[in-house]
Amino acid sequence: MMLNLQQIRRDLHQIPELGFQELKTQTYLLERINEIAKDNVEIKQWKTGILVYVHGKSPTRKIGFRADIDGLPILEQTNLPYASLHEGRMHACGHDLHMTIALGAMEKVIQDPIDDDVIFVFQPAEEGPGGARPMLESEEFQQWKPDMIFALHISPELPIGTVSSKPGLLFANTSELFIDFEGVGGHAAYPHLTKDMTVAASNFVVQLQQIVSRGLNPLDGSVITIGKMESGYVQNAIAETARLEGTIRSTDAESIDMIKSKLNRLMKGFEISYDCSIKVDYGANYYQVVNNATYVQQFKDVINQKQNIAYQQASAAMTGEDFGDMLKEIPGFMFWLGVDSSYGLHNARLNPKEEAIGVGVNAVISMIQSF
Numbered sequence: 088m089m090l091n092l093q094q095i096r097r098d099l100h101q102i103p104e105l106g107f108q109e110l111k112t113q114t115y116l117l118e119r120i121n122e123i124a125k126d127n128v129e130i131k132q133w134k135t136g137i138l139v140y141v142h143g144k145s146p147t148r149k150i151g152f153r154a155d156i157d158g159l160p161i162l163e164q165t166n167l168p169y170a171s172l173h174e175g176r177m178h179a180c181g182h183d184l185h186m187t188i189a190l191g192a193m194e195k196v197i198q199d200p201i202d203d204d205v206i207f208v209f210q211p212a213e214e215g216p217g218g219a220r221p222m223l224e225s226e227e228f229q230q231w232k233p234d235m236i237f238a239l240h241i242s243p244e245l246p247i248g249t250v251s252s253k254p255g256l257l258f259a260n261t262s263e264l265f266i267d268f269e270g271v272g273g274h275a276a277y278p279h280l281t282k283d284m285t286v287a288a289s290n291f292v293v294q295l296q297q298i299v300s301r302g303l304n305p306l307d308g309s310v311i312t313i314g315k316m317e318s319g320y321v322q323n324a325i326a327e328t329a330r331l332e333g334t335i336r337s338t339d340a341e342s343i344d345m346i347k348s349k350l351n352r353l354m355k356g357f358e359i360s361y362d363c364s365i366k367v368d369y370g371a372n373y374y375q376v377v378n379n380a381t382y383v384q385q386f387k388d389v390i391n392q393k394q395n396i397a398y399q400q401a402s403a404a405m406t407g408e409d410f411g412d413m414l415k416e417i418p419g420f421m422f423w424l425g426v427d428s429s430y431g432l433h434n435a436r437l438n439p440k441e442e443a444i445g446v447g448v449n450a451v452i453s454m455i456q457s458f
């Protein structure tokens with residue numbers, strides 16, 4: 088049986104689901120896994136995730152490969168014939184390709200096992216609230232805990248046929264940010280009788296940016312982004328409440344704590360100035376992705392032996408990945424896979440080229456076979 092990877096990617100692309108809601112995705116993946124499973128395969132479910140154990144010929148260790156499986160709350164605007172069927176949900180971060188590549192590599196390992204055992208980890212909720220840490224801590228994962236683990240992420244900026252990584256820091260520390268403002272609403276014509284939360288929240292967004300530009304050492308990389316702002320109900324009423332949703336990123340864990348403490352102070356000031364109440368929730372926090380230098384070198388050597396894949400040195404990025412939580416406990420690495428899209432990650436028009444699937448399977452299987 089040969090899996091039709093292009094069809095699988097398109098099927099998965101049509102059913103994006105948010106973190107820990109990936110029920111259709113899980114069912115679909117289990118169907119494909121059961122089509123290719125043989126006697127050397129064991130399967131476990133953990134919440135909406137899946138673990139697949141492929142037994143090796145004479146194992147001395149367990150090699151792990153992780154694929155994340157959730158989509159984003161984004162309304163797709165690609166006009167593709169296989170665009171999302173779930174309105175307001177999109178695989179805008181390439182997890183449809185990540186899953187497909189894992190299935191493709193799994194099929195090859197099942198057909199032609201290596202000496203060592205290989206564990207494929209289909210992990211929920213990477214975009215939020217973070218599936219890696221609870222999955223890692225689960226009994227199911229701990230029983231099959233790999234000795235090394237690796238993963239890939241699509242890169243719209245890189246051409247097809249390219250992979251890229253680096254030893255050490257690859258992705259940033261992250262913290263989500265949800266801020267709720269509560270004041271007093273009222274008629275648009277009587278601002279003096281209200282506490283306007285649209286004005287308070289707007290000013291807060293502007294002030295927030297000065298935490299990084301004026302509060303932190305410019306040599307330490309950090310960024311705060313507010314991606315969503317909500318307030319009010321109608322054009323001629325003053326908003327009683329407002330909500331900001333965003334994320335904090337930093338190349339070192341200490342800066343995240345420093346930003347949070349400065350942000351808490353700023354909030355207190357705003358509560359006094361705007362005579363309102365402000366509450367913050369820091370949501371999910373992901374640990375930085377730190378690549379093991381030995382495994383990155385092994386991957387680089389493997390790729391450099393291939394005619395049709397080029398290895399490029401990566402730079403660290405402010406992207407977050409809960410795979411960092413896995414790498415904190417298990418040595419391994421992550422690499423970028425070029426998919427050549429003119430629209431970037433988290434863009435409603437992201438359109439990865441499907442030729443990248445074959446390259447991804449080739450890179451992953453070659454790394455697995457190098458053990």
Ligand SMILES: CC(=O)N[C@@H](CCC[C@H](N)C(=O)O)C(=O)O
Pocket residue numbers: 180213214215240261262263333334335371373405406407408409432
């Ligand atoms: C690869 C990627 O894009 N990852 C996400 C991780 C999001 C973490 C969390 N929801 C946050 O926003 O802090 C990213 O946005 O970098």
